[in-house]
Amino acid sequence: MTADPYRLPRTVTPRHYELAIAPDLTTCRFEVTTVLTVDVHEPVSQVVLNAVEIDVHSAVIRDSSGAEQSGSVSLDEELERMTVTFPITLATGEAILTIAATGTINDQLRGFYRSTYTNGDGEERVIATTQFESTDARRAFPCWDEPEFKATFAISLLVPEGLTGISNGAVIEERATEGGMWVTFDTTMVMSTYLVAFIVGPLVTTDPVDVDGVPLRVACVPGREGLAGFALEVGAHALRFLAEYFDIPYPAGKLDLIALPDFAFGAMENLGCVTFRETALLVDRDRSSRLELERVADVIAHEIAHMWFGDLVTMKWWNGIWLNEAFATFMEVTCADAFRPEWERWVSFSTERGVAMVTDGLATTRPVEYEVVSPEDAEGMFDVLTYQKGGAVLRMLETYLGAERFRAGIRLYLRRHRYGNTETTDLWDAIEEATGEPVRSIMDSWIFQGGHPIVSVDGGDGTITVSQRRFRYLADEHDTDSRWQIPLLVRSLDDPPGAHRRALLTDASSSIAVATAPVVVNAGGWGVFRTGYSPTLFTQLIADLSRLDAIERYNLVSDTWAAVLAGQAPISEFFDLVALLTDERDPSVWDAALDGVSLMYREVPPEQRPAFSSWVRDLLGPVFASVGWEQVPGESERLTKLRGSVLGALGTWGEDTPIQERARALHADVVAGRAPVAPDLLPALVTIVAWTGGEAEYELFWDRIRTASTPQEEVRYLFRLATFPDEGLLVRTLEATEGEIRTQNGAFVIAGALANRVAGRSAWAWLSEHWDDVMKRIPDNSHGRLLEGIVRLTDAESVRDVAAFLETHPLPSARMQVAQLLERQRVNASFAERERATLATRFAN
Numbered sequence: 039m040t041a042d043p044y045r046l047p048r049t050v051t052p053r054h055y056e057l058a059i060a061p062d063l064t065t066c067r068f069e070v071t072t073v074l075t076v077d078v079h080e081p082v083s084q085v086v087l088n089a090v091e092i093d094v095h096s097a098v099i100r101d102s103s104g105a106e107q108s109g110s111v112s113l114d115e116e117l118e119r120m121t122v123t124f125p126i127t128l129a130t131g132e133a134i135l136t137i138a139a140t141g142t143i144n145d146q147l148r149g150f151y152r153s154t155y156t157n158g159d160g161e162e163r164v165i166a167t168t169q170f171e172s173t174d175a176r177r178a179f180p181c182w183d184e185p186e187f188k189a190t191f192a193i194s195l196l197v198p199e200g201l202t203g204i205s206n207g208a209v210i211e212e213r214a215t216e217g218g219m220w221v222t223f224d225t226t227m228v229m230s231t232y233l234v235a236f237i238v239g240p241l242v243t244t245d246p247v248d249v250d251g252v253p254l255r256v257a258c259v260p261g262r263e264g265l266a267g268f269a270l271e272v273g274a275h276a277l278r279f280l281a282e283y284f285d286i287p288y289p290a291g292k293l294d295l296i297a298l299p300d301f302a303f304g305a306m307e308n309l310g311c312v313t314f315r316e317t318a319l320l321v322d323r324d325r326s327s328r329l330e331l332e333r334v335a336d337v338i339a340h341e342i343a344h345m346w347f348g349d350l351v352t353m354k355w356w357n358g359i360w361l362n363e364a365f366a367t368f369m370e371v372t373c374a375d376a377f378r379p380e381w382e383r384w385v386s387f388s389t390e391r392g393v394a395m396v397t398d399g400l401a402t403t404r405p406v407e408y409e410v411v412s413p414e415d416a417e418g419m420f421d422v423l424t425y426q427k428g429g430a431v432l433r434m435l436e437t438y439l440g441a442e443r444f445r446a447g448i449r450l451y452l453r454r455h456r457y458g459n460t461e462t463t464d465l466w467d468a469i470e471e472a473t474g475e476p477v478r479s480i481m482d483s484w485i486f487q488g489g490h491p492i493v494s495v496d497g498g499d500g501t502i503t504v505s506q507r508r509f510r511y512l513a514d515e516h517d518t519d520s521r522w523q524i525p526l527l528v529r530s531l532d533d534p535p536g537a538h539r540r541a542l543l544t545d546a547s548s549s550i551a552v553a554t555a556p557v558v559v560n561a562g563g564w565g566v567f568r569t570g571y572s573p574t575l576f577t578q579l580i581a582d583l584s585r586l587d588a589i590e591r592y593n594l595v596s597d598t599w600a601a602v603l604a605g606q607a608p609i610s611e612f613f614d615l616v617a618l619l620t621d622e623r624d625p626s627v628w629d630a631a632l633d634g635v636s637l638m639y640r641e642v643p644p645e646q647r648p649a650f651s652s653w654v655r656d657l658l659g660p661v662f663a664s665v666g667w668e669q670v671p672g673e674s675e676r677l678t679k680l681r682g683s684v685l686g687a688l689g690t691w692g693e694d695t696p697i698q699e700r701a702r703a704l705h706a707d708v709v710a711g712r713a714p715v716a717p718d719l720l721p722a723l724v725t726i727v728a729w730t731g732g733e734a735e736y737e738l739f740w741d742r743i744r745t746a747s748t749p750q751e752e753v754r755y756l757f758r759l760a761t762f763p764d765e766g767l768l769v770r771t772l773e774a775t776e777g778e779i780r781t782q783n784g785a786f787v788i789a790g791a792l793a794n795r796v797a798g799r800s801a802w803a804w805l806s807e808h809w810d811d812v813m814k815r816i817p818d819n820s821h822g823r824l825l826e827g828i829v830r831l832t833d834a835e836s837v838r839d840v841a842a843f844l845e846t847h848p849l850p851s852a853r854m855q856v857a858q859l860l861e862r863q864r865v866n867a868s869f870a871e872r873e874r875a876t877l878a879t880r881f882a883n
């Protein structure tokens with residue numbers, strides 16, 4: 039039907055899969071029999087479906103005439119397809135196709151793969167598990183591996199004695215067989231192949247919790263089940279909250295949340311059988327920081343949101359992946375916000391949106407939605423622009439329409455399309471129908487063009503004029519005249535709280551009547567744009583920061599820093615603004631300020647670092663003094679979080695010796711088990727110990743990694759190995775990514791090493807020498823991530839070297855990300871060059 043080589047013909051389509059999978063965890067081989075009920079729509083003699091890296095032994099069909107014939111199989115490696123050719127043309131109607139195949143349980147973290155861990159007796163144990171999104175179900179069984187070919191799945195697993203088998207449905211039958219048990223699972227609803235999952239291994243499960251009739255469990259390796267309580271609480275909350283939000287019952291019969299020691303992503307929304315990396319599910323709530331707990335709550339809510347948005351209603355094709363992920367991101371924050379309002383999760387989401395806007399301010403950014411042809415194109419969609427920008431754009435729409443009306447549109451969309459597949463526009467149409475607003479044209483302007491605008495605001499008493507142009511870090515005279523339909527929420531600070539006027543800016547500029555200055559044009563802070571106030575308006579606005587909401591203050595700081603980084607404002611504006619933050623107690627606002635501090639720290643010449651650090655101490659010292667070391671009973675969660683951030687900043691960029699000493703002493707207490715330390719201090723303590731540490735601390739870190747009692751504790755140390763200020767230790771860390779460090783964590787460690795403040799260049803040298811091995815070992819989807827540290831290599835020579843190297847060593851699965859990282863590196867480098875003299879004068883000793 040289509041000429042696209044990556045799309046399967048529709049002459050024969052699947053309706054039901056019966057899968058029988060027999061894994062052998064010793065040889066890491068598996069046998070799979072797939073019995074497919076298919077519809078033959080035309081009299082053809084060939085059936086084409088997806089398969090790769092499996093050996094197909096036989097394919098037999100019985101068509102509607104009752105005749106049975108066996109086909110010959112040919113495989114196309116490149117297109118990942120198999121063609122079965124039958125001697126006689128198939129009769130149209132229902133047919134049963136039976137395919138027998140074998141394969142290897144691989145170590146690539148995709149398809150049917152193995153995860154390992156060492157048990158209490160020091161023996162290595164294997165877990166066979168699956169990860170199919172986007173297009174890897176075809177590595178485990180022959181299938182129509184496109185999201186639009188929805189079918190039902192009846193899965194059976196051969197589970198060896200003493201092991202546990204889990205799949206999408208609940209267990210409905212167990213039949214003893216030699217050496218184990220054939221376990222059969224309940225047939226699923228119609229769904230896409232990328233949502234199938236099956237797991238066999240030495241896992242333990244918690245007793246099910248009944249959540250309004252849905253049994254909810256956590257599964258993990260033995261010994262870690264004590265870390266499941268928080269996940270069960272979040273999961274139960276999310277199930278109830280989301281069923282109510284969507285006004286549709288949970289679409290599967292049970293829900294298992296499964297923690298795996300090796301996992302390429304954070305988590306995966308397999309229907310009823312959600313898989314996670316351990317840090318994203320298992321947590322000790324009494325020994326973790328706010329941020330670590332929020333992360334767990336986020337990931338769980340995100341994946342459970344997908345059970346409706348993604349699993350029940352699914353994109354037709356992979357160009358729709360962004361909406362799937364952006365909506366789950368939006369919902370994860372909505373759900374976490376309902377779970378713990380005191381976390382102020384929407385305020386902290388502004389920093390995530392900020393991260394996306396950094397990439398989106400580049401010439402090399404991309405539209406949120408674009409055409410997807412090959413599987414690689416689809417892989418390129420899993421990035422900050424999909425998740426964070428996409429989520430932020432949905433939040434902007436929700437804020438503009440109002441939460442109730444937005445939700446009515448979502449409900450309409452899900453009800454109308456359940457069990458089906460959709461295009462992005464189906465969602466806009468449903469929200470448009472529910473609200474009567476021009477949702478489609480607004481959203482098209484945000485989705486189909488890259489970048490975002492800066493809205494300039496001028497005027498004052500009575501009216502303001504607002505105008506838009508694209509915001510760019512590196513100016514370019516060929517800049518396009520992009521236009522957005524910008525939802526503005528305008529308020530005067532004299533208006534009562536919550537009051538604002540809505541305006542849709544569709545032209546290059548327009549004027550808006552306002553009561554009195556000072557005026558905010560992004561009231562509540564949810565617009566995905568930067569704002570450039572005229573000097574007069576800016577001065578009025580900052581006269582009393584306490585009249586602004588936290589996100590509005592975040593935006594002021596973030597927009598000012600962005601303007602400085604882009605060379606559109608003098609750096610003095612940033613210094614002047616942060617000097618006004620003495621009374622600021624919101625950690626996200628400080629995050630925006632510390633973004634600037636951290637880049638400047640790197641660019642100030644070494645002789646001037648002491649003066650720079652002293653400025654950091656003057657800035658943050660009073661804040662920390664007022665927050666104190668000790669958690670005060672009843673203090674806000676935000677303040678607790680702030681304490682950790684400010685402490686970390688003072689102990690590093692601030693080089694605050696008394697703080698460093700006390701932090702090291704407290705850390706020693708923790709290690710010795712002497713005194714309890716508030717968990718929110720722990721990440722900062724570990725950061726400071728690494729920042730000031732040498733060989734002894736480095737050895738201690740490894741010891742802590744090996745004996746960690748929670749997944750968070752392990753990565754808290756692991757990810758900071760790369761921050762020790764010593765070239766020899768850095769090389770040891772890099773070498774460990776080829777040995778002891780799990781491949782799932784390697785990319786984070788390498789990225790950190792490239793950003794190392796004394797030896798980033800050596801890390802680059804190491805990486806370029808070990809390039810082929812590293813790229814083979816680290817999963818493809820993390821190739822972009824591991825290069826993130828290059829943005830900190832801002833000397834002219836590094837900028838040249840890195841670009842030249844990547845030119846001759848392209849990474850197909852991270853093409854766009856690489857271009858973006860190279861541009862960010864240039865943005866930072868030109869900032870450094872432009873401001874060198876100013877910084878030198880300002881921080882002359």
Ligand code: BES
Nearest residue numbers: 171172303304305306307336337340420
């Ligand atoms: N569907 C994704 C997992 C995924 C990512 C599959 C990329 C294939 C390619 C899942 O829902 C997801 O978004 N996971 C996130 C965590 C989430 C909380 C942001 C992840 O893995 O990072």
Ligand code: ZN
Nearest residue numbers: 340344363366
């Ligand atoms: Zn997702």
